[in-house]
Amino acid sequence: MNTATDHARHRIVVVGGGAGGLELATRLGNTLGRRGQADITLIEKKRIHVWKPKLHEIAAGSMDMSSHEVGYLAQSHWHHFRYRVGEMVGLDRERREVLVAAHVDDEGLQVTPRRAFGYDTLVIAVGSQSNDFGTPGVREYAMRLESAADALRFHSRMVNACIRAHAQTTALRPEQLQVVIIGAGATGVELAAELHRTTREVVAFGLDRVDPNKDIRVTVVEAAPRVLPALPPRLSQATENLLGKLGVEVRTNAKVAEVLPNGVRLADGQFLPAELVVWAAGVKAPDFLKDMAGLETNRVNQLVVQPTLQVSRDENIFAIGDCAACAWPQAGEEILVPPRAQAAHQQASHLMRQIRRRLAGKPLENYRYRDFGxxxxxxxxxxxxxxxxxxxxxxxxxxxxxxxxxxxxxxxxxxxxxxxxxxxxxxxxxxxxxxxxxxxxxxx
Structure with a gap:
């Protein structure tokens, strides 16, 4: 184990306050931080944490975010670690420093300058983001559900669309109150089901000129042959049947060619009018990880890690969660641990124990993913x-x-x-x- 000699306590830096990163920082703070055995720092560009699998509920309006959000500053104070606002933009492995960009507020004023944070053990847990595969128009016209801010933005636009349609005296345009969700994985399917209920509840509060059964339409577009391709076919079929009963149109084997200001054009030339388009197809790790400081990454920017969760080219750096390419041997072939919240939870628990072994000079144990479905x-x-x-x-x-x-x-x-x-x-x-x-x- 390598440790810095000019620091009295071991410096542990966790980058990313998602499910895995925040759980790890909290547990390390409650043990090593509380006892003064290590200095723990969490670096995160956002101020609040919301469990990512809940974003579709915030977007649909079925969950009040204020009662579920976790403020990083308060969490760090109560659990004996430091929270530092900022976005990681680079890494100096020789000096063992994380490079963090200057943080600027919504008004363009600088809050913190560009900084560098020294570490003895670094954990990268920056999660994932949508992968648009270079599809034209996605960046300009489609919304994503990558953060609480994205979910709130979608919800605000949805409510405004309902109020606008109620107030206007002319007939609805073809795309008005039409929602197209691209991607029929868990996020897309969950959002479609929630929208069926919440849009009806919104218009029930006095927006009586909008008929949800006639005016509001939700369409889910999926390039694969069925929805929820990660689940068994029987459950995929049961889900598609239920969506059909709710009035959600499902289009499988449909590839998106382009997203336009007023809808979506499919590869076969069909046009789906839409006022709101959500891109929920495909994920990748953040682009800044690609070949960062010579670390090994795969084609979707994930850091390649050893069974110990250490990155392949530096024993002082670990990666967990969606940004880690962790091998998972299955039935004679080796696939990667799927990007799920349960994997981040397990890896945080495992790494908590391994960091304690690392400080004690003991050999690290390998991580084994347990699939709970x-x-x-x-x-x-x-x-x-x-x-x-x-x-x-x-x-x-x-x-x-x-x-x-x-x-x-x-x-x-x-x-x-x-x-x-x-x-x-x-x-x-x-x-x-x-x-x-x-x-x-x-x-x-």
Whole structure:
């Protein structure tokens, strides 16, 4: 193990405050930080954390973000680590420094200058972003759900579209109140199901000139032969049937050629009019990781890691979560650990133990991904998924209330890792009370 000799305490820097990064910083702070055994710093460009699998609920308006967000500054104060605002833009491996860009606020004023943070152990957990595969018009005209700000922006535009349609005296334009979601993975399917309910609840609050059954239309476009291609075919078919019953149009084997200001053009020449377009197809790691400081990356910018989660070319640097290309041997072939919240949670737990071994001078243990399956929430209508697939060698398919309970438990595990049982219990009770006194959909 290499450590700096001019620092009394081991410096651990975690870059990225997503599910894995924030859980790791919190656990390290509660143990090593509290006891004065290490200095822990979390670097993140955003001020608040929201669990990424919840972004579709914020976008649809079915979840009030204010009751679920975690402020990094408060979290760091309560859990004995430092939070430093900023975006990582480079790395000096020789000096062991993370290079962070100057942070500028919404008004263009500089908040913090360009800085460098020294480390003895560096953990990169910067997550992933949408991969548009170079499709024309996506950057200009499609929205993405990569952050809480993206979700709030979509929701605001959706509510404004409903109010605009109610107020106008002329007939609706072809694209008005039309939503096209590109990508029928978990995010796309979950957003489509939530929108069916929340748009109807929004117009029920006095927007009576909008007929949701006739005027509002949601279309999901998927290049693969079926929706939810990561799930077993039976669950994909059950999900597609349910979406059909909700009035959501599903187009499979449909490749997008171009996104336009008023809709989407498919490769076969068909045009889908749309006022709102959401790109939810494909992911990649952030572009700045590509060949950063000579570190090895794959074709989607993920850092190649060893079984110990150390990057392939530097033993002092670890990578976890969506930005890590971690091998997962399966049935004689080697694939990568999928970009799921459960993987980030497991890797944070594993790395917490390994950093303690590293400080003690003990050899590191290999990480092994345990597949607990996939769950997809279709709002109040249903939840589907396959559980324990990687443990049983088969796949236990579940639907309905039990699947919904399992889906909710994943979020509770994340909250427990951040806050502990007393706070999670009180926050849950408070949400249940508030929900009885307020609209079940965000109206602004």
């Amino acid at each position: 996939s769950l997809v929430s279709l709002g109040e209508f249903s939840t589907v998924g396959n559980m324990m697939g990687g443990l049983t060698g088969g796949s236990l398919m579940i639907e309905g209330r039990f699947a919904r309970l399992m889906y909710l438990s994943l979020y509770k595990m994340h909250e427990l890792a951040l806050h502990g049982f007393p706070k999670v219990a009180l926050d849950t009770l408070a949400r249940l009370i508030v929900r009885r006194t307020e609209p079940h959909v965000k109206l602004h």
